[in-house]
Amino acid sequence: MNDPILQYYLPHHLSPKRLDRYLASGWFRTVNMLFRAKVTCFDNDICSPINIRLKLSEHTLSKRLRKLDNRNKKIFRHEIRKATITREKEELFHLHQRRFRSFLSNSLEEFLVLTPRFDTYEINVYDEDRLIAVSYFDQGESSLMSLLGLFDPGYASYSLGMYTMLLEIEYAKSTDRMWYYPGYVHERPSIYDYKLRLGKSEVYDWDTKRWLRNIDPHTQPNCADHIKVQTAVLETQLQSAGIAFQRKIYLFFGWHYFNSLYEQLFHCPLLLMLPDGRVVAYDPENEMYICDKLEIYVPFRDIQMTLAPDFDASMHHTDVMRVVEKLYQTPNPADMVNYLKKTISMPYEFNWWSKNQVTN
Template sequence: MDALWAAGWRHFGHHFFRYNFGIHAGRVMRVLPLRIDLKRFTFSKSQRRNLRRNTALDITIGQLGVTEESRSLFERHRLRFAEGRPDRLEDFVPATAVASPCETLQLSVRETGRLVAESYFDLGERSASSVFAMFDPAITAAGLGIYTLLKEIEHSLDLGLDHFYLGYAYDGESFYDYKKRFQATEHFDWKGIWREFRNE
């Protein structure tokens, strides 16, 4: 998996893909695969605030296992999207660990026992890759989408990994811009080289 991610590949479910151009808001835009160099990474002040704000939440990280509670959360989450609304959770992650083409972990966030956010990320030998995240849209102040990503990064740091792959963003303004706000981020130039990313 490490070699595939390093060459700009992604996967949703059983489908592996990569593309260097996409269409967003009716415009053709260049795709930027992004990753974090974990050896140089530090959390920003706002990211540390997000982690502190959510310390009362219960976090579990374990083997992939989509539940009915997961699907119910997905149905609420998908309504956030005016464009490109996702259809099924299984389009992003298989229902079970056995069905996954690689090791996939499930990060669940609960508030007083209720599932309020969940994310999925893959593990390689020296890197990890974020796959999909969802949260209850009724809880906006907590920044749960960013929170799950921060906890994935934190787990990758604890494992001593080299890189954390954020996925794709666009070379231009889009709903993926949150991926550009992490320190020590690099982008793939589609010529085999990862270069330092500057969010200007």
């Protein structure tokens, strides 16, 4: 079995040195815990986060970034201090929220839980006395992890999101940190590629568990592409056999990985819904095609989540699903198709799903 495609860890206590070790092993922070992911749902698709970091002893700013840094320092003032959440910052969060994709947190306090587990600081940027940008970061012993940058869209021409990251790098160097972790990009070009402008990045490789230098993150083999390729092979064979299906991104595949209480939940990020209510999918952890019978565990209407304007509900399955019965598995897509041909029991209409799928 391969490594899990998603892992969560909620530490009771996390020393700065331990945080360094987790960051160096491909972990990152979400809410009040650490996670590392081979696959996430983003922009009406599945994708693979590619963790990057900067080695600060070798880091230099490009001419363009030096110009940005110098210009903004002449116009604005900034302060660095222990992190807080205030009404002003909540307002910035809601102004900035339209940049987020798929689903939205309802508040800054919900998105970024300030907890003693992490040594969280903030950089505030002011135009005279007006707060126009804030960024949050966690401190390790030899590393700094950038968490979130917010800015007033009215100041978009000043590239304040990039500017606060430059200030974080400057602070990390001044406190003798070795590594700066700006988060991740995706396996293909995305809105997160601005992080690659910060300087020459090292890229985390899941296969070797090492950080690679002089590598284009968009050329790395990745789990999302592997799942999509294997799923496409099955789709082609289902179509040739005349078996109807609907392909869906399963938004809540990650619930399976929270803790042992959720082990019965379905965990494949792409699923093919069959007309008789069963699903088939490629399971990358076991390198198997699986056929399961599912039932709704938590309907979407009971989950306190706001979907982003760009979220296409027709492409997703949005209820949390529990595995009722594991029916069949095989590494061979042709074997799966033969099994389905023998066992499919309804006309090719999606009656079960249309009756049970929750309207978003």
